[in-house]
Amino acid sequence: MLPVTAPRSEPADAQPTLLRRAFVFDAATRTFVPGRDILLEGGRVARVGEDIDAPGARVVDCGGLYAIPGLIDCHVHITSSGEPGAMNYAAREPLPLRAWRAGEYARRTLHAGFTTVRDLGAADRLNVDLARAIDEGLVEGPRVLAAGLGVTMTGGHGHGFIAREADGPDEVRKAVREQLRAGATTVKLFASGGVMTPGVDPRSPSLTEEELRAGVEEAHKAFRVVGAHAQSTEGIKNAVRAGVDSIEHGVWLDGEAIELMAERGTYLVATLTAPYHIAHGGLEAGIPPFMVDKAHQVLEDHFASFKAAVAGGVRVAMGTDQGTPLSRPGENAQEIVRIAEQGLSNAGALLAATAWAADLLNIEAGRLEAGKAADIVILRGDPLADISILTDQSCIAGVIKAGRDVRLEIAGTASGGTT
Ligand SMILES: [Zn+2]
Incomplete structure (x- = not known):
């Protein structure tokens, strides 16, 4: 079937965001990969990798935090x-x-x-x-x-x-x-x-x-x-x-x-x-x-x-x-x-x-991979160790939908440049 229900057109004018050094959930291996950066651009995940250089992007330090797909x-x-x-x-x-x-x-x-x-x-x-x-x-x-x-x-x-x-x-x-x-x-x-x-x-x-x-x-x-x-x-x-x-x-x-x-x-x-x-x-x-x-x-x-x-x-x-x-x-x-x-x-x-x-x-979401919707939840703990943290609002440090902040409670958020 064609991907007809793909995320509909969301404004793509938000500043790119670089989530720095998170534990990132990898669907293929069912594990969190430590020390990963995620670059969000135009409402989508642009890249996931190590030490991504993204001049002009807003940088959010996610050290010690766990990133899962929305x-x-x-x-x-x-x-x-x-x-x-x-x-x-x-x-x-x-x-x-x-x-x-x-x-x-x-x-x-x-x-x-x-x-x-x-x-x-x-x-x-x-x-x-x-x-x-x-x-x-x-x-x-x-x-x-x-x-x-x-x-x-x-x-x-x-x-x-x-x-x-x-x-x-x-x-x-x-x-x-x-x-x-x-x-x-x-x-x-x-x-x-x-x-x-x-x-x-x-x-x-x-x-x-x-x-x-x-x-x-x-x-x-x-x-x-x-x-x-x-x-x-x-x-x-x-x-x-x-x-x-x-x-x-x-x-x-x-x-x-x-x-x-x-x-x-x-x-x-x-x-x-x-x-x-x-x-x-x-x-x-x-x-x-x-x-x-x-x-x-x-x-x-x-x-x-x-x-x-x-x-x-x-x-x-x-x-x-x-x-x-x-x-x-x-x-x-x-x-x-x-x-x-x-x-x-x-x-x-x-x-x-x-x-x-x-x-x-049949939507382009649900995985933290290049090309998928930039829908991300940032957690203060590891849900693979304790899945019930997903039900605890105080464990959610951030929610991002289509690259835009819904809520982001991470201290030390820097703007406008690389670190
Ligand atoms: Zn029903």
Whole structure:
């Protein structure tokens, strides 16, 4: 597929920046290479190496600090606060109010080190407009690949809040085309029931393989990556056979599903955080009882499926389902910790939130290499030794998006020359 979702045009007029003598994460060897310089120019990484000479560049001394690529969350609902009920009842609030709030959620997400997110469904397609506002520099936030509304069957999961209903291959085709017309840069299809819609069983498949295939065809024709919400075993297999790029959730994976995914290179975006919070936060937090019951149903099997998929060689990319109850913007990194604990290792989890996520989304980011987006997080500690530092705001010394400072708290920053 062509790199159509590459970072969109960002202003390239920022002064070049030279990050001096950091430990730099190398995706290929899964290690930090000490004493490396990174030169950022025109919104991209220009060079990574030793003792780079860059006259005129701003120099930032990163001695003792760890540089990783900007984090990527492949499954968010960034226009949602993560308060219980926020997603389901969003459309009852005035759109301008929701838009202003969404701007704040985007800011929090970016400041937490997430420089790219994929938004898989928002009421009124607010995600598409938010992506545009960020691109125009009106709102501070990550790059947003936005699906607009997801596409679900009549009465299927997501209907009435983040999805448009469609039945039969032709209607699914049309529904996908509508999202693209509205400016969607990624596509979401629903292949099974789910936890958050009343009366819908997550164990049941929804759009048929034929319907899913029509949706995938339209998306791929426009070079858009397709994520399929799929929890039931049959729904997962339907989606994989239909050619989707990622399975979202993947609660009930059996041996055949794992083999199919590994063989076809279908990514798993597990979102373990979503049912975890719903089940543990529970009724006390005001989450509707029907959701809590269903989250308990899925939790154990979900974690077991994730472990089996990792062991079975399925590609993994990190996604939180931020916006679901108690999964708040800016707290996205907890999923990285969760997948590390569930069999991926610290290095694997970091890759799932950087290089592998970029591979799934087909974007030029996620690796600290020449030509990739100059999206960088600078850490005060080594995340391979303790991955949970990613969830600790005080461990973040800097966030840079497209070569521009989002936050930079490093003492001794010098300007205008070499050292
Ligand atoms: Zn979701």
